[in-house]
C-alpha cells in the first residue's frame with residue numbers, strides 16, 4: 001500500500017540536487033503523520049542536523065539508525081521540542097505534522113501542545129519516584145483529569161497496552177523504582193500511551209535492557225502501531241530490521257538514505273549505508 | 283608470572299598501603315579534635331551549669347537573685363523569633379531558589395543576581411543588625427520587636443536557603459525533568475509535582491541547618507536593640523474573644539537565649555556564670571535537636587526518592 005510513497009521518497013532523497021520540496025501529489029498526505037523538511041539543528045554554532053528530509057508514515061514504524069553521534073537523538077528531540085528546554089540551540093527548516101498540517105517548530109506552536117500530542121520514551125527508563133499508578137496517571141493529571149474512576153480505567157488500559165498489567169496489577173501503589181529495568185521501561189511506555197499520543201518517539205528504548213526484556217518491548221512496538229505512529233532510534237540494526245517498516249540511515253548529521261526497511265537492508269543505494277550495514281564503520 | 287614479579291608486586295602494594303594507614307590515623311586524629319571539643323563543651327557546661335537545670339529554671343523569669351533566675355522569657359523569645367524567621371525565610375528562599383534555577387533566563391542579569399546571592403551569605407551578621415536597625419526598626423517602624431528580630435535572622439539565612447534549594451533542585455536528574463515535560467507538563471507543574479517534592483528532604487535539611495546557626499546569633503540582635511533583661515512574656519497568640527488569633531506578640535520586646543547568656547556572663551557573681559552555663563547547655567541542646575531533626579528528615583525522604 002505504501003509503494004508509491006516509498007518510490008517517490010526514495011527517489012527524492014537520492015536525487016539530492018533537486019531543491020524544491022516534493023510536490024503535493026508526490027506522496028499521499030493522508031498516509032503521512034509527520035515530515036521533516038530541510039531540518040537543520042544547531043547546538044550553539046555546531047550543526048548537529050543538516051537539512052534532513054524524513055517522512056514518517058502513519059501507523060508505521062520508522063527506524064532511525066546510524067553511528068553514535070550522527071544526530072539520531074537530536075532529531076528525535078527536535079520532533080517534540082525537547083531542545084526548547086535548553087538555551088542556545090536553533091532550528092532551521094521545519095517538521096510538518098498531519099493531519100492538521102502544522103509546523104511543529106513554528107514559533108507560534110506551543111511546545112507544550114506539541115508534547116501533549118507526541119509522546120516520548122527515553123533510552124534509560126526514567127520513572128518518577130512515585131507509585132506505579134501515579135506514574136501512568138501523570139500525563140492525564142497534567143491534562144486536568146481528576147475523575148478517579150476514569151483515571152483507574154485509563155491507567156489499567158495503558159498498562160495492558162504496555163504488556164505490564166499482569167505483573168503490576170497487585171502493586172499499583174508500590175514505588176515505580178522497585179520495578180525491574182525492563183518493567184520500568186514498559187512503565188514508561190504505559191505512561192506515554194496513557195495520554196493517547198498520535199506519535200510516539202522511542203530513543204533507543206532497549207539499550208539498557210537484557211535480551212528478554214528487549215524482545216518483549218520489540219513485540220510491544222509491533223503491536224502498538226495499529227494505534228499510534230512510531231519513530232524509533234536504535235543502535236541495533238537487527239532491531240531496526242525486526243520492528244520497523246521504514247528505515248532511515250543517518251551519518252554525520254545528514255540523512256543519507258531512507259527506504260522501506262527491507263530495501264534498505266538488502267539493497268542499499270548509498271555506499272555509506274552499505275558500509276555501515278556491513279560493519280565497516282560505526 | 284615469575285615468582286620474583288609477584289614478590290615485587292606485594293612489596294609495592296605493602297608500600298602503598300602504608301600511606302593508607304598513615305592517612306587513616308591522621309583522619310581519625312582530625313576527627314577526634316572536633317568530637318572531643320564538642321564533648322568537652324558539653325561536659326564542661328554540664329558540670330558548671332548542670333546544678334541549675336530544673337523545671338524552675340525553664341519557668342522562671344530572669345532575676346537579680348541568681349538562684350531564682352530562669353530562662354522563661356529567653357526560650358520563649360528564641361522560639362518565637364525562630365518561628366518568624368522560618369515563616370519568612372522558607373517561602374522567600376525556596377521561591378527565589380526555584381526562580382533562579384528553573385525560570386530565570388540565562389543572561390548577565392541573572393548572573394549578577396547569582397553573584398549577589400552568593401555574597402549575601404558572606405555578609406557579617408552584625409551588618410545585618412545594622413540593616414535591621416535602619417530598615418525594620420525605624421523605617422518600617424516595627425520597633426525592637428520579635429518581628430524585626432525574626433526578619434533580621436531570616437535575611438541572614440536567606441542566602442543559605444536559596445543556595446540549598448538550587449542545589450537540591452539541580453540534583454534531580456535531567457531525565458526526570460524531561461520525563462515530565464515530555465508528557466506535556468508545564469514548568470509550574472514540573473516544579474510542583476516533581477522538582478519540589480523530590481528535593482524537599484534536602485531543602486528542609488539545609489533550612490534547618492541554617493536555622494540552627496541563626497538560633498545562636500547574638501550580634502545582629504544586640505545591634506538591632508534587643509533587650510537583655512525581660513521579665514514578662516509577649517502577648518499570647520490565641521485569645522478567648524473574637525478574632526481568637528492575635529498577632530500583637532510580633533511587636534513585643536523580647537530577649538533570646540544567647541543574649542540572656544551574654545547578660546549573665548557579664549555579671550561579676552559566680553552564681554550567674556552557673557546560670558549562663560546552664561542556659562548554654564539548653565541552647566546547645568536546641569541546636570543538636572534541630573540537627574537531629576534534619577538528619578531524620580533526610581533519612582525519611584531518602585527512603586522515598588532515590589535514583
Ligand SMILES: Nc1ncnc2c1ncn2[C@@H]1O[C@H](COP(=O)(O)OP(=O)(O)OP(=O)(O)O)[C@@H](O)[C@H]1O
Nearest residue numbers: 043046048066067068069070071072073074075235
Ligand atoms: N547538548 C549538546 N550540546 C552540544 N552538542 C551536543 C549536545 N548533544 C549532542 N551534541 C552533539 O550533537 C551530535 C549528535 O548527537 P546525538 O546525541 O543526536 O547523537 P546520536 O546519534 O543520538 O548518538 P548516540 O547513538 O550515541 O546516542 C554529536 O556530535 C554530539 O556531540
Ligand SMILES: [Mg+2]
Nearest residue numbers: 072073074203
Ligand atoms: Mg542518542
